[in-house]
Amino acid sequence: xxxxxxxxxxxxxxxxxxxxxxxxxxxxxxxxxxxxxxxxxxxxxxxxxxxxxxxxxxxxxxxxxxxxxxxxxxxxxxxxxxxxxxxxxxxxxxxxxxxxxxxxxxxxxxxxxxxxxxxxxxxxxxxxxxxxxxxxxxxxxxxxxxxxxxxxxxxxxxxxxxxxxxxxxxxxxxxxxxxxxxxxxxxxxxxxxxxxxxxxxxxxxxxxxxxxxxxxxxxxxxxxxxxxxxxxxxxxxxxxxxxxxxxxxxxxxxxxxxxxxxxxxxxxxxxxxxxxxxx
Amino acid sequence: xxxxxxxxxxxxxxxxxxxxxxxxxxxxxxxxxxxxxxxxxxxxxxxxxxxxxxxxxxxxxxxxxxxxxxxxxxxxxxxxxxxxxxxxxxxxxxxxxxxxxxxxxxxxxxxxxxxxxxxxxxxxxxxxxxxxxxxxxxxxxxxxxxxxxxxxxxxxxxxxxxxxxxxxxxxxxxxxxxxxxxxxxxxxxxxxxxxxxxxxxxxxxxxxxxxxxxxxxxxxxxxxxxxxxxxxxxxxxxxxxxxxxxxxxxxxxxxxxxxxxxxxxxxxxxxxxxxxxxxxxxxxxxxxxxxxxxxxxxxx
Numbered sequence: 001x002x003x004x005x006x007x008x009x010x011x012x013x014x015x016x017x018x019x020x021x022x023x024x025x026x027x028x029x030x031x032x033x034x035x036x037x038x039x040x041x042x043x044x045x046x047x048x049x050x051x052x053x054x055x056x057x058x059x060x061x062x063x064x065x066x067x068x069x070x071x072x073x074x075x076x077x078x079x080x081x082x083x084x085x086x087x088x089x090x091x092x093x094x095x096x097x098x099x100x101x102x103x104x105x106x107x108x109x110x111x112x113x114x115x116x117x118x119x120x121x122x123x124x125x126x127x128x129x130x131x132x133x134x135x136x137x138x139x140x141x142x143x144x145x146x147x148x149x150x151x152x153x154x155x156x157x158x159x160x161x162x163x164x165x166x167x168x169x170x171x172x173x174x175x176x177x178x179x180x181x182x183x184x185x186x187x188x189x190x191x192x193x194x195x196x197x198x199x200x201x202x203x204x205x206x207x208x209x210x211x212x213x214x215x216x217x218x219x220x221x222x223x224x225x226x227x228x229x230x231x232x233x234x235x236x237x238x239x240x241x242x243x244x245x246x247x248x249x250x251x252x253x254x255x256x257x258x259x260x261x262x263x264x265x266x267x268x269x270x271x272x273x274x275x276x277x278x279x
Numbered sequence: 280x281x282x283x284x285x286x287x288x289x290x291x292x293x294x295x296x297x298x299x300x301x302x303x304x305x306x307x308x309x310x311x312x313x314x315x316x317x318x319x320x321x322x323x324x325x326x327x328x329x330x331x332x333x334x335x336x337x338x339x340x341x342x343x344x345x346x347x348x349x350x351x352x353x354x355x356x357x358x359x360x361x362x363x364x365x366x367x368x369x370x371x372x373x374x375x376x377x378x379x380x381x382x383x384x385x386x387x388x389x390x391x392x393x394x395x396x397x398x399x400x401x402x403x404x405x406x407x408x409x410x411x412x413x414x415x416x417x418x419x420x421x422x423x424x425x426x427x428x429x430x431x432x433x434x435x436x437x438x439x440x441x442x443x444x445x446x447x448x449x450x451x452x453x454x455x456x457x458x459x460x461x462x463x464x465x466x467x468x469x470x471x472x473x474x475x476x477x478x479x480x481x482x483x484x485x486x487x488x489x490x491x492x493x494x495x496x497x498x499x500x501x502x503x504x505x506x507x508x509x510x511x512x513x514x515x516x517x518x519x520x521x522x523x524x525x526x527x528x529x530x531x532x533x534x535x536x537x538x539x540x541x542x543x544x545x546x547x548x549x550x551x552x553x554x555x556x557x558x559x560x561x562x563x564x565x566x567x568x569x570x571x572x573x574x575x576x577x578x579x
Contacts, residue, residue, distance in 0.1 A: 007429045009348075017349065113362070116331060119331055120352065122380075276333060277332045
């Protein structure tokens with residue numbers, strides 16, 4: 001038998017652990033086509049929606065989804081629940097594609113078996129949740145930017161008006177970028193719940209991304225006689241509320257709501273991983 | 280110090296125990312052969328040690344520390360079921376990801392080092408999906424070897440390998456224990472191969488550890504027998520039965536069990552006018568020992 005070597009064990013700090021996990025996820029993000037494909041999708045979708053408005057309907061009238069370039073980015077007024085398709089057919093759509101991207105990104109961890117390497121060397125499950133949430137939030141934020149570029153170029157080519165309050169536009173864009181963190185955490189959590197079922201992960205991300213559940217929440221809020229602005233405590237409400245007439249208050253709401261939900265989903269996901277078999 | 284110390288470990292799936300109050304001790308520096316039938320709980324035990332599964336109860340200590348301690352877990356390398364690599368990424372990229380994960384400085388150098396150990400230095404740029412099964416297993420070992428692991432957990436690493444692949448894998452495992460003082464827990468169905476490298480054995484059945492022993496204990500328990508052929512097989516067997524207690528006719532040979540002195544057997548047969556045409560001394564290997572042990576347990 002071999003002689004016994006003296007082995008020293010150093011506990012890695014939280015910063016070192018998270019740096020390692022983030023490093024892997026960013027490396028993967030930049031070295032696989034998935035991220036770039038979704039960046040292109042985010043840029044093409046607003047262009048396609050804008051092009052649709054050029055087509056006449058069955059009566060020969062032109063569809064008027066938008067009248068202003070920046071409506072492709074955000075709704076023109078404060079909303080808590082969408083009133084028309086145009087209210088939703090803006091940068092909020094990134095949160096739907098983003099959900100699908102997160103599902104594929106995390107799903108590949110499980111499909112390839114790489115998750116075993118991660119959980120063998122990382123005893124703390126919170127590292128996994130935090131890292132996935134941050135990296136996916138970054139990816140969704142990048143998608144918001146390519147959406148902005150694609151939407152602006154398409155809107156200008158179609159010939160929409162360009163009048164806007166620049167401050168509100170910036171706040172709306174920043175607000176939606178900040179909301180990426182909350183949405184990414186939600187999708188990471190959903191993917192941890194459905195980690196063994198890739199199809200269900202994708203479907204649930206799509207379902208939650210469309211904001212269908214806000215309709216139920218709106219009914220409850222109305223039934224209880226609460227102000228509709230109460231809906232801003234939800235990811236969807238705060239995301240829609242970042243609009244072309246927003247002030248700094250909307251941005252603060254986005255920061256608080258996004259961070260609060262990110263913490264909630266990360267804690268819940270960590271608890272789930274700690275108490276369940278990881279694959 | 281023991282590398283792995285498990286006490287009363289249990290894990291059930293839908294009310295059925297996969298690991299049933301298991302006790303296990305793996306000394307530091309050992310190559311521990313973990314043996315059992317399909318579904319006996321080997322892989323489940325390994326997954327529990329790696330923290331992939333949550334135990335129902337029991338205690339797992341790695342190098343005297345709780346297995347959830349990040350300090351000890353970062354020094355565990357594992358190959359469980361498959362290499363756990365992204366198929367569309369190259370061998371180098373997969374190894375690089377693990378280097379980043381472990382916070383290894385000089386990642387390039389480390390990747391070169393492990394690829395050299397697993398004899399794959401020329402295949403770094405190959406896409407993982409285009410590697411053969413043997414190569415994938417070796418990449419899995421390379422992944423597990425990154426970052427100077429103190430403990431390697433390998434689940435069936437030689438499954439599906441050809442003779443040459445098995446030899447290379449055997450040499451790799453012996454090398455890493457000798458050079459790096461790494462403890463290896465290895466499960467395998469190919470007991471003949473395991474026998475060539477293991478220093479300790481653990482035999483598991485229905486989730487319970489039924490026996491732990493060292494390679495030398497295994498040697499001393501292994502039965503010795505002499506196989507021979509004579510011109511008059513029946514007459515020779517009848518004569519041998521008068522002298523020795525355990526004489527059997529098996530596979531076209533007369534076998535005399537638990538007699539170490541072959542010369543005395545030949546001498547006895549010659550005195551009784553029997554001509555020996557072929558003779559050889561045999562020893563029951565790990566596989567035969569395991570089969571015998573299992574059939575005894577089955578009968579209990």
